[in-house]
Amino acid sequence: MATRSPLSPAINPIEENRQGIIGKPLDRVDGPLKVTGRAKYSYEYRGVKDTTYGFIVGATIGKGRISAIDTSRAESAPRVLAVVTYQNAPKQAPLHPREPGPSRFDRSEPFLFSPEVRYFGEPVALIVAETFEAARHAAGLVSVRYVKDPQAKFDLMTHQSQAYKPKGVNAGMKADTSEGDFDGAFASAAVKIDVTYHLPHEHNMPMEPHATQAVWEGDHLTLYSGQQVAAWAQSSVAKTLQLPLENVRILTPYVGGGFGSKVPIHAQAVLAALGAKVVRRPVKIAQTRPQMFANTNHRPECLQRMRLGATKDGTLTAIAHDVWSQTTPFDEFIEQTAAFSRVMYAAPNRFHRHWGVMLDLPTSDIMRAPGEEPGSVAQECGMDELAVALDMDPIELRIKNEPTDDPETHLPFSSRSLVECYREGAQRFGWSKRPKRPGTLRDGRWLVGYGVASAMFPTYLRPSAAAVRLNADGAAIVKTDMTDIGTGSYTVLTQVAAESLGLPTDKVTVELGDTRLPKSAGSGGSFGAASAGSAILLACEQLRSQIAQLVSKDRRSPLAGANVGEVALRGGNVVAGEKSESLQAVLSRLAPSGIEGKGEHQGAEKQPKYSSHVFGAQFAEVGVDIDTGEIRVRRMLGVFGSGRILNPKTARSQLIGGMIMGIGAGLTEESVVDPRDGSFVNRDLAEYHVPVHADVTQIEAICLEEKEPYANPLGIKGLGEVGIVGVAAALANAVYNATGVRVREFPITLDKVL
Ligand code: MOS
Structure with a gap:
């Protein structure tokens, strides 16, 4: 049974940092694999047989609809296997509702589902071909006619007056909060400022472009796809393609950066799955760098008005922070920009407010410290x-x-x-x-x-689970579907497990990035190490307790009769007071086929x-x-x-x-x-x-x-x-x-x- 409380006082084995492994500047355990090219990113992974290549064709208008689409030249181009458009794409779930639910990342994200164009660069066709070059060539042969919407809006400053009030903002925060009487306090403040800042759109731009390989086996789909949160990607893909969750597997062992942009699934993931279904062969797609500007995340342009009032000695009496930021008619994302000023400084009179301005641009989304x-x-x-x-x-x-x-x-x-x-x-x-x-x-x-x-x-702190297996030879294997997006997850999680099990770090192997592993929070919101690490801590504690029970009941062990709570794992040994036996000896005698501990917690308290x-x-x-x-x-x-x-x-x-x-x-x-x-x-x-x-x-x-x-x-x-x-x-x-x-x-x- 998994231990459930993340905050139980019994679970703080690193309090004393007995092994000295936590806090050490350990080199990245995955470093040698990465610098020698043995760590395979999604697009590079060569284990997929018979793979084909997809290339996305993007809309060349900002808003409107497709009036005619001619794919015949592309279809008859050499080595082209299929051209997928809204007219022949496999069935998908309807687009998610505009207002985000509990999670904006765990929802349907269909593509090529209608002739409507919502933003410049939105996919209007997918070419699948035997080679990348053939697919890219054929992309230039698709001829699309559009009817442009003359009402399209692209500019925040022009349309700021049409701003609306959202119900909430990203990360489940309130759109508006207030306390005291700002207007009165600001009017009578001895010293004040009233200033407006303008911040542009920015794009996340990780080194590794967004890439996916899709493989169908019957109605089971495997995606090799660089994602920050494997479980959300799995659920989002399953919802989009209307598959049972267990029919979708996400593999994301190495991710070349994300900065938030690989938390959601993007066009190439869904289109690879659709394309592979059509041609009945695996398909791989990498977005080009220019395509990433339309089809991944960006931080929205915003205007911020800041008013601060203070006494002559510099004590703040009034704070007001108003934010207008870009969102879209088909997806609401309001960056929680006024959240910062809510937490930083005290003032008895304050308000912090957000507005959305709907523009016909790609949806804005999370980017590092949204x-x-x-x-x-x-x-x-x-x-x-x-x-x-x-x-x-x-x-x-x-x-x-x-x-x-x-x-x-x-x-x-x-x-x-x-x-x-x-x-x-x-x-x-x-x-x-x-x-x-x-x-x-x-x-x-x-x-x-x-x-x-x-x-x-x-x-x-977000819900996470992990399993830790100890083999009879004293090697540990940690399993969780956490990801390493270049941050060092493999390394710090190795340290957490080694510290808790009293093993050297080279005895610990960490496996990440596979939805078949116990479900973790993934990488996002700076919660990865804490969330996955706490689950590993719990799993190791469960292992310790199992081992303690084994030795305490075993007449042959020098620790026979030891108090289970006092048995510790340290320096490769099982110890209790002055008594000690090597972990390897204990395991080979009492658990020759190995032993596994499971840990799971439900994240931070609700209140x-x-x-x-x-x-x-x-x-x-x-x-x-x-x-x-x-x-x-x-x-x-x-x-x-x-x-x-x-x-x-x-x-x-x-x-x-x-x-x-x-x-x-x-x-x-x-x-x-x-x-x-x-x-x-x-x-x-x-x-x-x-x-x-x-x-x-x-x-x-x-x-x-x-x-x-x-x-x-x-x-x-x-x-x-x-x-x-x-x-x-x-x-x-x-x-x-x-x-x-x-x-x-x-x-x-x-x-x-x-
Ligand atoms: Mo971060 S923007 O939640 O990956």
Whole structure:
């Protein structure tokens, strides 16, 4: 029977960290496989026999309908096996309802189901051919005529006045919250700011494009598909194709990044399954980089109005955060952008509100720190603007307004080390050298400035299960359908199991990314390590208890008669007090065919008693060229209070990876919409500028020692997303400090500071 309580006091074996494995900077256990090309990603996997190639044909209008489609030339092109359109596609479930249910990722996602075109680049045909080249060639031979909808809307600023009020926002949060009397408090505030920031659409752009191979055996479907959450992909595919859940298997052992965009299933997954059904052979499809701009996730463009009122000494009395963001007529996604300001600072009078603006664009969806990242721009640039108005140090302003409990829920924080992060960071970064007046520090042709901003991300715990098997030779195999999207899941979960079982890490093998394994939360919401790790902890505890019972009842064991609760697994031995026997000896005698433990938990309590988040302080130094306005990041430091660290090496990689992505949000990334047809104009990595090596100079992330007693039995806080939060604001604040120019239009490109 599986142990069920994630928070049971009996389950905290790493409290003492007896093996010293948790907290070690273990190299990635999957690293050698990846650098030698032996880790096969979805499209590369060669175990599928007789495979064929799919190529997606996308709509070339933004909204309207197909009036005629001629596939004859494509069908008769060499090596083409089929052309699938809405006219001959296999039956699928209807499109999910517009308003998201409990999960927007666990729902039907049909394609090629109607002549309607909802957005530029929406699939209108799938070519299946013997070779990739043949499929791509034939894609150019499909002739489609459209009737355009003249009412199509593509621009947020033009249509902001038609905004509507959503019932809720992403992650199950409320659209609007309020407390006290903002209007009264703001009107009478001694010092105030009222500013509006504009953030562009951004695209997730993982290294590995979205790719799927589909194989049917009778009415059973296997998809090799890079996904962040295997179980959601399985359920979403099953719903779309109207199959029993158990008929769908998702294999996703290696994933080349996701940043949220591989949480949902996308067109290539569904189309590969449809195509394979039509040609009765396996089909593989990879989206091209330009196709990914229409058919994966993007962070929606938004406008944010921030009003802050304070007393003369800098005590906040009023906070108002209004957000307008892009959504679509066929799918509601409202990024939880005002969630950040709900948690950061205390003020008795406040409101935080969201609006949706329906545009005929691809649906917006989650992208690393959805909500917290854009929301931190308005709140944290706003704090900087208020500090200028108050003539106060921006760090002191934040420390002054540090809340004693969660400003929104009024629950106590389970842990919050934000002030320590600022103090430690200020010391290390040399904050005292920051120019007090903008535009006063020169280094050759560069104007130099410093900026700070706060980072925050909620600490989630989601239902997960795991099984851990111990073989008689003392090797352990961990099984869960968790994924590793480049984050280090294989490595940190190896450490959790090794620590709990008292084994060296090379005795532990972790198997992930297969829906036949026990169901986990997967990778998303920064909840992966905590959720899957807690299930593994429970499974190991169950193994320990089984072994304890075996030895205690066995006359031949030196541990015969030992108290079951006192038996521990340590250093490859089974121990109780002074008595000890090797684990291998115990297993070969008492469980020669091996032994398995199962662990399962139901995630966080429905009514939490604590507000649990990871907090951090971002420091940035920029140089702005005196003539050209070119902005260079000279240094960045992130300081985080992040509970126990499972592995400082993978933790640091996650954090600096997030910070680097934050440079993109601050300075380079912007998906530009063509107002004529709603296409994203700059749809490749030559024109959509993610930060590259030359953009990143000195960048460091450190984690303070922090005890997190409540969030999960591992005492950890997820680090996948918090690194990106606050970076764009810290950079904007540094640009202001360097130049005296306050840019409220992101990304901050050189033209905006001149
Ligand atoms: Mo994250 S945007 O929930 O993968």
